[in-house]
Amino acid sequence: MRALTLLFMLAGLAAAQNVTVIQNGIIHTVTQGTFTGSIVIRDGKIAEVGEKVMTPLGAKIVDAGGKHVMPGIIDCHTHIALDSINEGTISVSSMVDAGEMLNPDSKSIYQALAGGVTTANSLHGSANSIGGRNVLFKTRWGQNADGLLFKQAKPSLKIALGENVKRAGNAQGFQMPGTQSNLRYPGTRMGVEDVIRDAFTRAREYQKELKEYEAKRARGETALPVRRDLQLEPLVEVLEGKRLVHAHCYRADEILMLMRIFDDFGIKGVTYQHVLEGYKVAKEIAARGDGASTFSDWWNYKVEAADAIPYNAAIMQKKGVLVSLNSDDASGAELMRRLNTEAAKVMKYGGVTEDEALAMITINPAKQMQIDKWVGSIEVGKDADIVIYDKNPLSMYSKVEKVFIEGKQYFDRDNDLTARPKVEAQKKGLMQKEKETEKRNMPQTRRTS
């Protein structure tokens, strides 16, 4: 009995070493209000949140007095850290996986982290009607590609409509009459519908074959196995609700068209991406229960963005659509670093509340990607993905000071600042070394050439 008590005590001590308490911050839980209080993190999870909490002995203390604390930002649509984005040579490229292209050394991961982003959805591009599979990861800077992945999450697939998709089906510049050899179908929005309907029709047939085969086997009959189809497999997963869809779209007509395809095939779990005219069909999107992930104020950069308005997010939200804001960043984490002030724009244009604005970059994208069980708000039981700002994150004058992912601190502004001279010196040293190597190799190069 005494041994058992001792064991419990030891276990308690060990646990306390894995405990961090963020104290006295202005906590924006997003889902359960905002108050001044503390957060207890145990083994990477949020163990307690409140105005007063029990601080276990030996816990690491982070003083957040006067600072603003919010859940890690979630970007539902980015392309950062992908070594290649588009497999655009065919119109249905669901056999390719953007996840295989995830580069953990991409500095954009760190830039996003320094802007408070803890979860990012890097999507296949929008060059074709049905693109590749996407990759959802956490910005655990310093880990390898496998270590970045958001493993519990449902996988997803990219679909795209409109101008980007049509581009390969239309001649650029002068072409000799009658030469169409380099064009890829489709070249119109009508063709885009056809390609998507056709792909899901083929997927349904493939699914039927697979089911018949399984049924025969179950009955003990001999049956030829169905040849595995890597293109249709992800589409079958979409039909069966095992894979989510992120659909790039702009105009109201094409959004409606896509919704009717999804209705006909019974497809759920869709998030419309960009969806700049979503405000025109907000009622229809809300009726399907789909999500919309948009920009705050992009407009007029192409014809299909001519009716884009900064009130899009607010209108959709008011009409019952689950709305998030995304960055669509590719080569660097430009917008990702300031999604907090992008959220403030929805307060300016359309007057959503502070909590509604913050939800658009935290809990709403989490719900869209069905990862709200783990992330998206400061609630007991969720991953301790937490950002500390010096001021209100919805103000232009705020900046990120610390970022935690599963309780582990991955970003600290002070450390970043103090490490700079060292990094600079290291870089100089490496460049010097390269120069010397180059010099040494020079005569040799001359001889061989």
Place this chain on the structure above:
Amino acid sequence: MKRIVISIAVLAAPLLAAENATFLIRNATVHPVSAPKMENASVLVVGGKIADVGAKLAVKGKVRVIEGKGLHVYPGMIDSGSPIGLSEISSVRETVDTGELGDFNPQLRAIVAVNPESEAIPVTRANGITAVMATPGAIGGRGSGGGIISGQMSLMNLNGWTWEEMEIRPGAALQMTWPVIVSGGGRMGSARMGARQTTFAEAKRNQEQRVQKLREFFEEARRYQAAKAAGAAGFQPDLKFEAMLPVLAGKLPVMVFAAREREIREAVAWAEKERVKLVLAGVRRPGQMTAEIAKKKIPVILGSTFATPLEEDDPYDEPFALPGLLVKAGVKVAFASFGTQFARNLPYEASQAVPFGLPYDEALKSVTLNAAEIWGVADRYGSVEKGKVADLIVTDGDPLEIQTQIKFMYIRGEQVDLESKHTRLYKKYLARP
């Protein structure tokens, strides 16, 4: 009878405009920018000009009164570079009029291609911007052209029936891009775009040749200037060289894009040699040149606070911190959107730099008074001061903060509509049953 009606209408029009441009804003917090803010103050506008600013103003006769309780008065903001009105949908060449062919186009005037009906004008205005330096050459994307001298930038108000009515200073500066050494390489470099890889030596030679062309162009312009002055026989007018005369006389500033230390050093040395009034633009990595820019009092137009660091291993906050570093070194800075899509975010380009070291007052100046000073119109624009043109905004707070709403705007004392296609579509679809 018909004639009489017309003459009355003609007489009435200027009277009406003057009456419209006469009013008093009272009980507001006035931020002159040139002086500390004043609580419970008033601004009197007469005939489109600021007649007085102060706590208790004596007003003669009947004047329209705007109650400013709880509101703030600021000068209208100035965007120091945007192809607004010249570029509508950036991806459609037919709607873009920046980036003419040829390397040297000092004779081109941006303002003649400004479409006063551009959707970008009311959209940009709605966030408090009253004036823009219209650029003949864009930066990046379609319509950027490959030229060295793009043409004349024009300072203009964002209100008017025609571009003539929008004019503040038709030729306010020459837009120029310092030749850059462009060599292929890098993962996303030109090699991937199918272009031929050039070695650094080749690229450097190309750049030197372009700089040489620039020197020769100035040399020719000087010979033209001398020939004209001498009344030489057989002298023939040339529009390109004619446009260079105010530049050579040091009257018209030249805004030169130069991002990195090497380009900045070359541009500064060149401007000194040619005795050109220099304004630097698009500065990203001034390095050792920072102190020299400050010492020589060369103003800098910044355009990319939101950009990602220029090089992958630069500090993550490098673009956020740059404005503060320049100002601390003593450089006068102003901001530009250098685009139309995000011109309305000009104030946030400035405030983004504040938490990273740019003093707030300097941020506010960089979109108002500094810009007016750099473009030579500070006697009329850039602050809320007696005698200046009444380009004013009335807000419910700090205009550099996103959540702030612009309540009223006055350009030359005339109240300007803050509605746009965006607000119209908002109202229409919010009301959809």
